[in-house]
Amino acid sequence: MQYHPVHAPAECHDMSDIRKEIDHIDYTVIQLLSVRFNYIKAASKFKKSTTDVQATERFNSMLEKRKQWADELGLNGEVIRTLYADLVKYFIAEELKEFARK
Numbered sequence: 537m538q539y540h541p542v543h544a545p546a547e548c549h550d551m552s553d554i555r556k557e558i559d560h561i562d563y564t565v566i567q568l569l570s571v572r573f574n575y576i577k578a579a580s581k582f583k584k585s586t587t588d589v590q591a592t593e594r595f596n597s598m599l600e601k602r603k604q605w606a607d608e609l610g611l612n613g614e615v616i617r618t619l620y621a622d623l624v625k626y627f628i629a630e631e632l633k634e635f636a637r638k
């Protein structure tokens with residue numbers, strides 16, 4: 537799933553162009569989160585306990601990596617880390633539900 541802009545930022549003529557691109561970007565991001573979610577649900581198949589589901593070490597290391605990626609791409613790494621921490625807590629809660637169902 538790739539993002540293909542209609543207008544590059546510098547080629548936008550007005551706020552309507554800007555907002556169309558922003559909506560399109562966010563829709564693409566949310567589509568990808570939904571794809572990510574399917575992997576989270578599939579992960580519970582390979583876990584033997586709720587401790588495995590939570591995988592605290594992986595949780596912490598993946599957050600650090602996202603912070604680093606964000607910093608490298610000119611975003612505030614701490615902001616992205618917090619955003620991911622919230623998001624992944626939701627994914628873990630869903631993975632726990634999936635784990636309880638099996």
Ligand SMILES: C=C(O[C@@H]1C=C(C(=O)O)C=C[C@H]1O)C(=O)O
Pocket residue numbers: 575576579588589590591592594595598624627628631
């Ligand atoms: C998917 C996993 O399970 C949980 C969910 C994670 C995620 O959403 O990235 C990361 C670690 C775990 O807390 C995993 O162990 O990799």
